[in-house]
Amino acid sequence: MSYEKQSVLYVDDETANLQLMRQILEKDYKLSFAPNGQKALEVAEKVKPDIILLDVLMPNMDGHETCRRLKEKPCTTEIPIIFVTIMDEEEDETKGFSLGAVDYITKPFVPAIIKARLNTHLLLKRKIDLLESMVSLDGLTEIPNRRRFDEMLESEWHRAQRITAPVSLVLIDIDYFKKYNDNYGHAIGDACLIKVAQAIHCALKRPSDFAARYGGEEFVVILPGTETTGAVAIAEHIRKTIESLEIPHEKSDTSSYVSLSLGVATMTPKQDIMPLELIKAADKSLYQAKEKGRNQWYCEQMHA
Numbered sequence: 006m007s008y009e010k011q012s013v014l015y016v017d018d019e020t021a022n023l024q025l026m027r028q029i030l031e032k033d034y035k036l037s038f039a040p041n042g043q044k045a046l047e048v049a050e051k052v053k054p055d056i057i058l059l060d061v062l063m064p065n066m067d068g069h070e071t072c073r074r075l076k077e078k079p080c081t082t083e084i085p086i087i088f089v090t091i092m093d094e095e096e097d098e099t100k101g102f103s104l105g106a107v108d109y110i111t112k113p114f115v116p117a118i119i120k121a122r123l124n125t126h127l128l129l130k131r132k133i134d135l136l137e138s139m140v141s142l143d144g145l146t147e148i149p150n151r152r153r154f155d156e157m158l159e160s161e162w163h164r165a166q167r168i169t170a171p172v173s174l175v176l177i178d179i180d181y182f183k184k185y186n187d188n189y190g191h192a193i194g195d196a197c198l199i200k201v202a203q204a205i206h207c208a209l210k211r212p213s214d215f216a217a218r219y220g221g222e223e224f225v226v227i228l229p230g231t232e233t234t235g236a237v238a239i240a241e242h243i244r245k246t247i248e249s250l251e252i253p254h255e256k257s258d259t260s261s262y263v264s265l266s267l268g269v270a271t272m273t274p275k276q277d278i279m280p281l282e283l284i285k286a287a288d289k290s291l292y293q294a295k296e297k298g299r300n301q302w303y304c305e306q307m308h309a
Contacts, residue, residue: 010035011127014054016045016071017089018063022112026058029116034123042066046074049081055130056123058110061090061097069104076105079160085126143218145195146202154217154225158280161215161229166274173228173236173271176287177205177243180264180299182222184256197263198222201247208246209239225287233271233306240267240302248300259299266294269304 012035015026023038030036037052039045042063049057057075061068068088075081087108088101098109108122141153149157158174165172179185179201186194198218205224206216219225226243228236244265252263268291272283286305294303 011055011131012037012052013056013058013123014039014045014049014052015058015089016040016042016063016068017060019060022060022114025114026119029114029119030123033120042068042071042074045071046078046081049075049084050078053080054084056127057084057086058089058123059086059106061088061101069100072101072104072106085130087122087126143202146199146218148202148206149215149217151217151220154215154219154227157215157217157227158283161227162274162280162283165229166276169273170230171232171271171273172283173231173233173269174283174287175226175228175236175240175243175302176219176268176270176284176291177224177226178266178291178295179222180259180266180295181254181257185254185263188256197252200250200252201263201265204246204250205243208243214239231271233269233304236269236271237302237304240269240304243267244300244302264300266291266299267302268292268294269302271304271306 010033013030014037015023016039017023017026018040023040027036037048037054039048043066045057045059059068059071068090072086075084075086085107086105087110088106089110089112090097091112101109107126110119110122141149143150161172179197182194185197202218202224205226209216209226213229215227217225226239228239231239244267247263247265250263253261254263255261257264268287268289270283270286270290272278272286290303290305294301297303
């Protein structure tokens with residue numbers, strides 16, 4: 006089994022050390038470099054390396070302070086950090102570990118030791134990442150699950166709050182899915198859920214847009230930075246995408262094919278409004294879409 010090279014960020018204010026580390030690691034890893042702590046914070050946030058090798062003794066912002074700031078940021082807090090230092094006193098190691106470092110490498114460099122320790126922690130991180138992805142995916146449809154949706158909505162809500170931007174939500178239900186299951190059987194029903202889930206996922210064009218299985222035959226889409234007009238356009242695109250699959254549904258009261266009802270809601274987060282309010286608004290719109298005959302979207306601010 007072949008893997009893509011994992012990425013390493015090396016932080017050191019000494020040019021000679023940067024050049025030496027490049028010689029040791031460039032064949033086996035994707036490398037990024039930073040000459041000081043402030044630059045390390047910027048590069049880590051942009052590149053999101055698999056691991057960081059961090060020199061302790063640097064001017065202005067030393068390795069300990071850099072580590073502390075990296076661990077404070079949600080986007081970099083999970084990146085393993087190995088301190089690189091000439092110091093090998095027990096007190097120094099204790100401080101490093103208390104700040105969240107996973108290991109120490111002492112100077113002068115021994116290439117075999119550097120690679121061995123890197124490989125150990127990178128293998129562990131690969132396994133942790135795999136487990137994280139498994140618990141975040143729906144076992145049947147292989148798109149994100151409700152747990153991951155909750156995390157993403159919370160994250161996008163706070164981000165939109167910071168920059169005063171809208172967040173739109175599309176709550177989606179397969180029309181008369183119980184009748185579909187009763188008529189065709191649960192195996193065919195599962196196959197239908199997989200097709201619909203993948204089609205919804207593929208219908209989203211922007212990397213920031215997010216689709217998940219909400220539960221049963223319900224799905225949900227988060228559209229960051231999207232006003233109502235854009236959200237209903239995407240909802241209609243999703244509806245037409247599923248319609249075009251022409252999955253037979255002879256027991257549907259709405260269409261001879263599998264169809265969707267969609268509820269759309271848009272809010273610009275404020276301090277006194279919680280993400281649950283957006284979900285409630287989308288759910289209310291979904292109820293209206295069903296009441297009005299299904300196979301359509303509905304939005305309080307704009308009617309289909």
